[in-house]
Every structure is written in C-alpha cells, then in structure tokens.
Amino acid sequence: MAIFIDRDTKLVVQGITGRDGSFHTRQMMEYGTQVVAGVTPGKGGQTFDGPDGTTAPIFNTMDQAVAETGANTSVIYVPPPFAAGAIMEAVDSGVDLVVCITEGVPVLDMARAHAFARDHGVRVLGPNCPGLISPGKSKVGILPAQIVKEGPIGVVSRSGTLTYEAVFQLSNVGLGQTTCVGIGGDPLIGTNFIDCLEAFENDPDTTAVVMIGEIGGTDEQEAAAWVKANMSKPVVGFIAGQTAPPGRRMGHAGAIISGSAGTAEEKMKSFEDNGISVAERPADIVGLIQDALG
16 A cells, blocks of 8 residues: 555646646656646646656646546645745645645744645645655656666655665665655645554554654654654654754754754654664664564
C-alpha cells in the first residue's frame, strides 16, 4: 500500500502551461501518474501534450476540471501571489488532496488558505515542498523518480534535498519505500510530521519510518512525543542544521531558532528520549534502519 496517493490518484495540474508546471507534468505522466487535466485561466479548451502521445485537457477553472474528469488530487505550480488562491479554488472544487509546490507564498495568505482547507476537510501538503511519491504507483510533485524503489520504508522530511539523499541511500541497499513525503519548510504548512507518522503507522506495508527534521520550531519534538505514545514501528531520525549559529536562518523560512526551543541539540535529545534512533549524518540513516529491522 501507500499513504495519500496511489494508483487511483487522478491529478489536476494547476499552472500546467507554465515553465515548471509543464516540465514536471511530463515527468509525472512519464512515471505513470494519472494526470487527467490541467488548469490555466484563459486557456480552457486547449490540450496539454505529454510524453509518448499522452494528452490532458486544459480547463479555465478547477470546478470545470473536477466535474469533467472526476479528479481527486491537485498539484499547484503557480506564482506565489496566486498560490493561496489556487489552493482555495482546489479545495472548493471537491478534491481530497492539494499539493502546493510553490515557494515564497505570503504567510498571511497561507493562514487563510489553511483555515479554508481545514473547514472543508481537505488535506494540504506544503507550500514550498517537493510533493510526494509512492514508488510504482504515483508521483505528485518534483521528487526524482529515478532514485526511488518499491519497498517497506516510509520517509517524511522537511527538507527536499535531504529527502532525495536519504531515499537514494535506502534504494542503493535495496530498502525501497512505500511513500516519500516532503512536508515543506515554511512556518505554516498543512500536513505535518504527526499526520504522516500516523498514516505510516496505519499502513500495513510500512515496516519502518525515516523522519528528517531541521532546526527551528518544535514540530520535531511534538512528533517525537507522538512516536513514543502511539507508534509500534521503528523510527529513525535526522536533524539538519546541527552546525547553524543561534538565531541564523538556514534556507527554509521556518528554519530559525528561537531561544533553545529549535536547536538541533534539543531536537536530537528529544528524539533519543522518545525512542527514536538518531543519525548524526545522513549516511548513518541506512545502518540505523537496517539495525531497526534486525
């Protein structure tokens, strides 16, 4: 099995005719994702040409796209000023999952969009995330398909590039993945660590989980406490930003330390205190997973 997306995922790409949207749509189609439609206002009635003769109709609105195709998932590649509006349009159309790849969305805009999604019971992943992939089933976003492999390990991460590193190392030793999820590093995100951990705990095909966090905030500490209280499956953790000076923002908008609450040291201690094996380097993740699986 997998979490959040599978072979039944029917995807609409918002911003399908833009540079990033068109490039990654072709990548998703090539992987086998059911891209059933695209949305670009003003270009309704046109057709998007994918690889190997595949096509997808383009609509002016999400309502039209969902009504015509029965889509249940949306991925967003639109500029930052319009991304929150695109999320709310997707939520209002009736899809179950909205994945926002866009970086630089204003925080106040996202506060409104997340509240709107919660009121409608729709899952949002992101913004500023690489999306997710369930190997052999579906890919939604920008995670590189060539590094994944089908298998029993769940991966959830705040860092896109560290997701790629961990997945590549796991695949190289034959440890495939059920689903790899990049939750994003903005201060306000939708789906968080605990949401993913709960889904992996309930997925019968996932036998162990890799959780990659970074400095800033307390999401990792809260997730670690949840693991101790609720998870029966082993979890291996890594925290990025171990050498960051106090108060220094490192890449992601959410990766900033306030006092001692968001330091790598404090997060790693929380992992250890709650039974999560901690990798000091990304290269150590594979060995810890192998140990956990016996």
